[in-house]
Amino acid sequence: MIEPDRRSFLKAALVGAAGVSLSVTGRAFGGPAPDPIVATQLSDNLVQLAGAGANVVALTGPDGVLLVDGGLQERSGDLLKAVAKLPGGRHVHTLFNTHWHWNHTGSNERLAKDKVKIVAHENTKLWLGADFYVDWEDRHYKPRPKAAWPTETFYTSGKLTAGNEEVVYGYLPRAHTDGDIYVFFPKANVLVAGDLVSVGKYPTLDYCTGGWIGGMTDASKALLEVANAQTKIVPGLGPVQTRADLQAQYDMLSTMKDRLIGLLKKGMGTDDLIANPPTQEFDAKWGDPKLFLANAYRGLWGHVRELGGIV
Numbered sequence: 001m002i003e004p005d006r007r008s009f010l011k012a013a014l015v016g017a018a019g020v021s022l023s024v025t026g027r028a029f030g031g032p033a034p035d036p037i038v039a040t041q042l043s044d045n046l047v048q049l050a051g052a053g054a055n056v057v058a059l060t061g062p063d064g065v066l067l068v069d070g071g072l073q074e075r076s077g078d079l080l081k082a083v084a085k086l087p088g089g090r091h092v093h094t095l096f097n098t099h100w101h102w103n104h105t106g107s108n109e110r111l112a113k114d115k116v117k118i119v120a121h122e123n124t125k126l127w128l129g130a131d132f133y134v135d136w137e138d139r140h141y142k143p144r145p146k147a148a149w150p151t152e153t154f155y156t157s158g159k160l161t162a163g164n165e166e167v168v169y170g171y172l173p174r175a176h177t178d179g180d181i182y183v184f185f186p187k188a189n190v191l192v193a194g195d196l197v198s199v200g201k202y203p204t205l206d207y208c209t210g211g212w213i214g215g216m217t218d219a220s221k222a223l224l225e226v227a228n229a230q231t232k233i234v235p236g237l238g239p240v241q242t243r244a245d246l247q248a249q250y251d252m253l254s255t256m257k258d259r260l261i262g263l264l265k266k267g268m269g270t271d272d273l274i275a276n277p278p279t280q281e282f283d284a285k286w287g288d289p290k291l292f293l294a295n296a297y298r299g300l301w302g303h304v305r306e307l308g309g310i311v
């Protein structure tokens with residue numbers, strides 16, 4: 001079984017090359033070349049597909065393919081071409097949305113046409129159907145077509161079997177957004193974390209749709225309980241991470257949460273915070289802290305009561 005998998009892996013990588021040639025047309029109109037879709041085998045039947053705007057994980061099996069996340073809408077065609085090259089990839093039966101962000105839900109429209117089951121937290125469905133403004137992006141989001149909304153939502157956790165593989169999923173409240181889920185494949189020991197895990201940049205706290213640093217800290221801790229030292233952790237963007245990487249994220253968030261609450265209680269304003277970032281020992285690993293700090297601070301204001309009040 002190794003050979004067909006390897007062949008399909010190579011084919012999937014070649015679709016990336018097709019993506020580049022398609023981009024020649026894009027460049028003729030002045031658009032930048034999109035990234036190729038790059039496939040990485042995670043186990044016998046799990047493949048990570050990068051380059052569609054967010055990591056996508058495909059579980060292949062005799063009854064077709066299960067996808068976790070769908071990338072950007074404008075990359076959906078290239079992504080699904082890469083998926084079609086995988087064993088059983090012409091039939092996608094299930095799609096998970098780890099949260100509502102459009103670079104994770106961009107294949108919903110296409111796959112909904114094929115009656116694919118779309119599984120997400122109930123809040124993800126609500127955001128996909130809503131009209132709202134995200135001020136830190138200065139972006140107005142219009143409702144997505146009803147046909148593209150998740151068809152099966154849940155509030156806490158669930159399990160399903162695809163092929164011979166058990167798939168376990170769970171909700172981690174109010175972290176990156178208010179609808180984040182992880183999807184865990186126990187047999188392969190692969191944990192798909194969406195944007196609950198960040199690589200090379202501070203985690204995004206989308207406080208406009210329910211994210212905040214307290215929830216992100218708790219989510220990192222909860223994921224540490226799912227993973228062991230051998231677990232392959234697939235982040236929303238970037239390469240596979242280890243439990244040690246996740247521990248580093250938890251340690252940073254936990255320290256920064258306490259530090260920011262202290263500064264908020266002392267009455268430090270957002271401008272002062274950005275001018276004197278209290279993140280120095282973390283910046284080498286996590287990069288520019290400005291957006292993280294601004295969003296963390298704004299998010300904290302929404303949780304003042306549970307922080308014991310601020311005079």
Ligand SMILES: [Zn+2]
Binds near residue numbers: 099101176195236
């Ligand atoms: Zn996101």
